[in-house]
Amino acid sequence: MDLLKRIFVKVGVLPFLLVALIALFSLAEHRFMSMSNLLNVGRQTTYLAIVTAGQMLTILCAGFDLSVGFSVALTSIVTSMVMVSVADPTTAMLLGILAGIGTATLVGLANGITIAVFRVSPFVVTLGMLSVAHGLALLISSGVPIFNMPEQLNTILGLGRVWGIPVPVLVALAIVALIWLLLSRTRVGRYFYALGGNREAARLSGIAVRKYTALAYVLCGTLTGITGVMLTARVASGEPNLGANLPLESIAAAVIGGVSLRGGEGSIIGAIFGAILIVTMRNGMDLMNISSYLQMVVMGCLLIFAVVMDQFRLSMKGR
Amino acid sequence: MSELLLKAENITKTFPGVKALDNVSFDLRPGEVHVLFGENGAGKSTLTKVLAGSYLPDEGQIYLRGKKMAFKNPYDARSRGVSAVYQEFSLVPKLTVVENLFLGRELTKHGLLDKEAMLRQARESLEDLGFDLNPMAKVGGLKRAERQMVEITKAFQEKMSVLILDEPTASLSDKEVIRLFELIVRLKGEGVGIIYISHRIDELKKVGDRISVLRDGRNVATLDMAEANEEKLISLMTGRDYEEIFPVINTTPGKVVLEVQNLSTVTGLHDISFKVREGEILGIAGLVGAGKSRVGRALYGLEKITGGTVIMEGYAVEEPTPIGSLKLGVMYFPADRHKEGLVLCRSVRENQTMAALPLFEKRGLIDLKREESTVRGIVKKMNVRPGRIHKAINNLSGGNQQKVMLSRGLTREVKLFIFDEASCGIDVGAKREVYLFLKEQAEKGAAVIFISSELTEVLHLSHNIVVMHAGAMAKTMPGKGASEEDVLSACFGYDYQNICNNGDGSQDNGSVVNSIEG
Numbered sequence: 001m002d003l004l005k006r007i008f009v010k011v012g013v014l015p016f017l018l019v020a021l022i023a024l025f026s027l028a029e030h031r032f033m034s035m036s037n038l039l040n041v042g043r044q045t046t047y048l049a050i051v052t053a054g055q056m057l058t059i060l061c062a063g064f065d066l067s068v069g070f071s072v073a074l075t076s077i078v079t080s081m082v083m084v085s086v087a088d089p090t091t092a093m094l095l096g097i098l099a100g101i102g103t104a105t106l107v108g109l110a111n112g113i114t115i116a117v118f119r120v121s122p123f124v125v126t127l128g129m130l131s132v133a134h135g136l137a138l139l140i141s142s143g144v145p146i147f148n149m150p151e152q153l154n155t156i157l158g159l160g161r162v163w164g165i166p167v168p169v170l171v172a173l174a175i176v177a178l179i180w181l182l183l184s185r186t187r188v189g190r191y192f193y194a195l196g197g198n199r200e201a202a203r204l205s206g207i208a209v210r211k212y213t214a215l216a217y218v219l220c221g222t223l224t225g226i227t228g229v230m231l232t233a234r235v236a237s238g239e240p241n242l243g244a245n246l247p248l249e250s251i252a253a254a255v256i257g258g259v260s261l262r263g264g265e266g267s268i269i270g271a272i273f274g275a276i277l278i279v280t281m282r283n284g285m286d287l288m289n290i291s292s293y294l295q296m297v298v299m300g301c302l303l304i305f306a307v308v309m310d311q312f313r314l315s316m317k318g319r
Numbered sequence: 320m321s322e323l324l325l326k327a328e329n330i331t332k333t334f335p336g337v338k339a340l341d342n343v344s345f346d347l348r349p350g351e352v353h354v355l356f357g358e359n360g361a362g363k364s365t366l367t368k369v370l371a372g373s374y375l376p377d378e379g380q381i382y383l384r385g386k387k388m389a390f391k392n393p394y395d396a397r398s399r400g401v402s403a404v405y406q407e408f409s410l411v412p413k414l415t416v417v418e419n420l421f422l423g424r425e426l427t428k429h430g431l432l433d434k435e436a437m438l439r440q441a442r443e444s445l446e447d448l449g450f451d452l453n454p455m456a457k458v459g460g461l462k463r464a465e466r467q468m469v470e471i472t473k474a475f476q477e478k479m480s481v482l483i484l485d486e487p488t489a490s491l492s493d494k495e496v497i498r499l500f501e502l503i504v505r506l507k508g509e510g511v512g513i514i515y516i517s518h519r520i521d522e523l524k525k526v527g528d529r530i531s532v533l534r535d536g537r538n539v540a541t542l543d544m545a546e547a548n549e550e551k552l553i554s555l556m557t558g559r560d561y562e563e564i565f566p567v568i569n570t571t572p573g574k575v576v577l578e579v580q581n582l583s584t585v586t587g588l589h590d591i592s593f594k595v596r597e598g599e600i601l602g603i604a605g606l607v608g609a610g611k612s613r614v615g616r617a618l619y620g621l622e623k624i625t626g627g628t629v630i631m632e633g634y635a636v637e638e639p640t641p642i643g644s645l646k647l648g649v650m651y652f653p654a655d656r657h658k659e660g661l662v663l664c665r666s667v668r669e670n671q672t673m674a675a676l677p678l679f680e681k682r683g684l685i686d687l688k689r690e691e692s693t694v695r696g697i698v699k700k701m702n703v704r705p706g707r708i709h710k711a712i713n714n715l716s717g718g719n720q721q722k723v724m725l726s727r728g729l730t731r732e733v734k735l736f737i738f739d740e741a742s743c744g745i746d747v748g749a750k751r752e753v754y755l756f757l758k759e760q761a762e763k764g765a766a767v768i769f770i771s772s773e774l775t776e777v778l779h780l781s782h783n784i785v786v787m788h789a790g791a792m793a794k795t796m797p798g799k800g801a802s803e804e805d806v807l808s809a810c811f812g813y814d815y816q817n818i819c820n821n822g823d824g825s826q827d828n829g830s831v832v833n834s835i836e837g
Contacts, residue, residue: 185684190676193665194662194665194669197662198661201660204659206645206646
């Protein structure tokens with residue numbers, strides 16, 4: 001009992017949930033533990049994992065980013081629009097990818113500057129930006145999906161494999177490794193933790209608090225852009241409604257993974273496991289034929305539960 | 320004496336890393352004033368919070384009139400007649416005085432707020448207490464002393480049998496203090512027991528019946544007030560003599576490091592001029608609100624400067640910012656280490672190097688090995704305990720946290736240290752280590768600005784003393800040979816000696832032994 005308590009205080013509710021879910025799903029549905037399904041879970045996790053990595057950076061800085069959802073949609077539209085307007089497939093892909101990631105990075109920059117320099121609450125800024133991004137995506141695309149993109153996009157970035165490993169998984173692994181390096185080995189990472197944990201103390205220690213806060217949102221934007229491009233490649237079309245679940249799922253993943261909403265605490269590994277948990281949950285529920293409407297209810301409850309457990313953990317720590 | 324009003328037996332209360340109360344017993348008789356005396360961090364406030372229901376003790380029992388009690392929260396305690404007035408205010412700034420006074424127990428008529436009745440009652444209470452306050456004023460706009468009055472009024476409105484007063488006179492004027500003492504006498508007559516925390520020995524002698532001295536979370540003695548004298552109380556409080564605590568600092572001040580000319584700020588500082596030299600410790604003393612902290616903050620770039628010049632090593636600093644100040648070799652340590660100093664959820668290591676990370680970089684990455692060995696060296700040197708550098712810093716005691724914060728000064732080159740209340744809220748042992756740190760830095764040739772409310776330390780450590788009063792410099796004097804009276808006279812802006820000799824309730828500024836403001 002004491003050991004379980006220690007695990008809870010140290011890493012949060014995640015290990016318990018994960019074990020419980022895997023047990024539940026493997027008992028309820030034999031297909032769950034099959035190799036093809038597990039691979040499927042791995043592939044699905046990549047998209048959420050990359051957004052969660054970005055989301056986590058903003059949460060470390062005591063904020064969060066709601067705009068990740070339709071920022072993905074906007075990226076998807078921009079990428080596909082650029083790609084269909086250029087004739088040469090290789091050039092089209094390169095330009096499209098750059099334009100998409102660039103757009104999402106700009107969204108992040110706008111978020112970051114408004115939050116860090118004008119000190120508006122992340123909630124208001126990113127909620128507003130969510131609407132802006134969605135509006136723009138619908139406006140540019142007139143609300144209809146964009147097809148006829150270079151085929152290689154889907155075959156390489158969407159379904160391709162290198163050394164037998166799906167490309168999206170490789171991209172996600174590389175990103176996670178980079179973020180891990182950033183957080184544990186660089187000044188930038190330390191500053192994120194410091195300013196998220198105590199903004200004033202960070203400022204008095206000579207940390208350029210505004211600059212680094214903005215940087216967290218910019219990086220989150222870039223990672224969201226990468227996700228947007230990869231999702232576009234996966235579905236082989238520009239979708240103006242892509243990624244609507246991402247804000248909730250990425251915040252839930254990070255928080256369940258032990259990233260504190262108060263800022264300054266959490267690890268990338270925890271956040272990624274949070275993402276794995278959420279995808280596992282969705283996958284298991286799909287297999288059990290639980291309706292997607294009910295799934296939404298479950299996901300919402302999960303987020304609230306995660307935050308409640310986070311509070312609970314804090315009070316246990318204090319004691 | 321008749322039966323005990325309140326009795327606490329073997330109370331123990333532990334916070335992460337600190338035993339705030341260690342087996343403390345305490346009792347209170349009806350109609351007496353029982354004083355709690357001790358250094359900052361000795362456990363006085365924790366004890367009162369346990370008695371008033373804010374904290375649950377880990378061990379021990381509380382009896383009210385012989386009946387065992389376990390207060391669930393402050394409201395529970397209050398409803399049973401135990402009221403407390405704390406230093407930190409429990410008022411809502413956006414509400415008016417009346418709204419605050421009736422918060423949580425509003426008067427109603429037909430289910431609606433009875434504003435008239437509340438206003439009338441508030442006026443009566445304020446008048447009764449002799450506080451000249453507008454009940455319709457927003458609390459946020461009141462001065463510190465006025466907020467204190469509201470706080471006291473709030474406690475007095477309730478029917479009570481035990482009243483806890485934590486430094487009630489800290490920001491009251493003479494007249495208001497006299498009034499407060501009259502009220503205390505009145506309450507005593509009604510059989511109310513009063514627990515009174517203060518550092519001012521003269522004041523304690525006037526109001527106290529008994530006194531308990533706390534040190535490091537233990538009750539080291541309970542005496543009748545008549546048996547207590549200053550010398551005895553101080554040795555009980557610190558556990559040693561002054562001379563043991565304060566190191567001798569051997570430096571000869573060298574060339575000027577910082578020169579300030581006619582500095583003024585948005586926050587009301589004006590005409591501040593002084594110089595600090597290499598190896599010199601400049602003490603800055605003053606009462607709450609006199610501006611001593613603001614001097615340090617302005618120099619480091621935390622308050623907007625509106626006039627005057629700041630010259631650091633011959634270089635005129637236009638507009639100081641923390642980043643710029645650090646580059647020039649100025650390091651500031653804030654008074655509130657939790658709010659502005661430390662990132663509590665992060666490790667000792669990260670807290671220690673956060674102001675000097677670029678110095679630990681190699682090809683864009685932090686050289687973790689070198690960082691770790693530096694941190695380990697400093698932790699050992701500063702005697703930080705426990706020395707586990709990966710542990711979150713909120714597990715450390717106040718004194719050790721303070722040492723970690725100060726040791727940031729060892730991670731990069733510093734030419735001017737600004738300490739704001741460097742020894743606040745830490746035990747005597749840690750205090751001595753802080754002083755030794757100061758001594759070492761000064762002897763190495765750093766200039767030091769030492770801002771403090773603890774008069775004794777300013778007197779013992781400073782080469783020169785600046786006394787602040789109402790945002791300006793009231794007096795500058797050499798540290799050697801300066802007496803408490805000299806500094807206090809300047810602090811209060813009038814001749815302290817004279818006031819003291821007038822005796823009889825006409826002064827509130829009794830001999831400030833340990834601290835001016837607590």
